[in-house]
Amino acid sequence: MKIIIAGAGVGGMALAALLRQRGATAELYERAPNFDHSGYMLGLYPVGARVFHGLDLMDDFVAASERMATYTVCNGHGEEIHTYELGPMLDQFGYSGGIMRGELLALLRQRCADVPLHFGTSVTDFDDSGEQVTVQLSDGTQNTCDLLVGADGIHSGIRQKLFGDDAPDHETGWGCWVWIVRNTSRPATAVREHWGAGRFLGVYPIKGGLGVVAAGPSRTVGPEAVGRDGRKVKEHFSALGPSVSDLVDALPDDLGGTFWWKLSDHRSKSWAKGRVALLGDSACAFLPTAGVGASIALESAAVLDDELGRTDACFLAGALARYEERRKARAEAFQADSRKLASMMMIESVGMSWGRDQLMKFYTLDMLAKTIAQSLAKPI
C-alpha cells in the first residue's frame, strides 16, 4: 500500500516514522520550506509521549525536553492560588516533558530519514477514483497513492475538500503571542500560569529555557489592535504584576520572531471518506489550554498505523472506519476538556475572575482536566 501524507507536522511525521518502522511505503509533502523555524513549545503528557517507546525514541525525547514537575496557577496579581504536583500522575503513567515543535519534528525525522519528504510543496487538490487517489501538488506535478492522509493542520484544505465547511470553527475571540526566554534563573521544571482578567500568561519548561504564552482578547492585544508594536503587548501583560516582569521584558519591542496564534478549534464531522483519512488537528483541532493537541495527534498516528498494519489496499474502508471509531469520541472528549479550561482561563470581567480564583483554590487536577486524567488508564 502506498500512502501519501500531506503535512509533516506532529501527526504526519509520527505516522511516517511508524509506517517506516514496519516497512510500509510512504511519501510526505510539507508546505513549509524546512523545519528550521522551531515554532512554539509543546508540552507532551504520557498520552502522546508513550508513542516514543514504540519508536525507540523515548531516551532522545527525554534528553531533548524538560520535565514538567509542578503546575502552579496564580491570580492576576501574581499570588499563588494552587500548586499541583504532577509527580503522582507521572509516576503511574510515564514521563511528561516540554520540547520545541521543531526539535520534536527533527527527532521523528530520525526514524524516517529515508522516507521522501518534499519541503516547500503543498497538496493543492486530489481526486479519489475509488481505486486510487491522484494528488495535485503546488509544483505543478501529481502523484498517486492508495491512501491520502490529510495531516495538514487546523485549517486543513483536505478536510474542506472532503466535507466542505462541515462546521464553523469554535472561536474564543482570544489569541496569544508566544516567545522563548533563555538564561533564566526561574525553576526549570515548573509550569506556571497567571490567570488575570482579560489577560493570561503561561510559562512552560523547555530544554535550556522557558516558553511564554501571553493570551488576551484579539480586539485588545491582537495584531489588529497593536500592529507589530511589542511595547503595547508588554504594557497589557505588565498589569499581571512584577512577578512576570522578567518574562514580559524579554519580548522584543518589534515582536520579532513571534506570531499571533488565534485561539480557535475545529471538529470534523468525520475522520475518513473513501481513500482519504484525516489525522491530528485536521480531524479534531485543539485550543492549547489543556496542552493535549500534539499528544492526540501522536496517539492517532499510532492507531492509524495499527489499523493500516492489519489490512491491505483492497480493504481500506474497514480499517479507516475502525480508526475513526477508536479515535473520534476520545479526541472530542479531550477537546471538551480544553474548551472547559479555556472558559475558565479566558475571562474578561474582574468580578468573574475573582470568583474563578476562589473556586480554583479547591479544584483538584482531576476536576480541572477530568478526561485527560481518566483517559490515561483507558484502552485506546
Ligand SMILES: Cc1cc2nc3c(=O)[nH]c(=O)nc-3n(C[C@H](O)[C@H](O)[C@H](O)COP(=O)(O)OP(=O)(O)OC[C@H]3O[C@@H](n4cnc5c(N)ncnc54)[C@H](O)[C@@H]3O)c2cc1C
Ligand atoms: C501556541 C500553541 C501552543 C500549543 N501547545 C501545545 C502543548 O503544549 N501541547 C500539545 O499537545 N499541543 C499544543 N498545541 C497544539 C498542537 O500544536 C497541535 O495540536 C499539533 O501540532 C497538531 O499536529 P498536526 O500534525 O495535526 O498539525 P501541525 O503540527 O500544525 O502540522 C500541520 C502541517 O501541515 C502543513 N500543511 C498545511 N497545509 C498543507 C498542504 N496543503 N500541503 C502540505 N502541507 C501542509 C503545515 O505547514 C504544518 O507543518 C499548541 C498549539 C499552539 C498554536
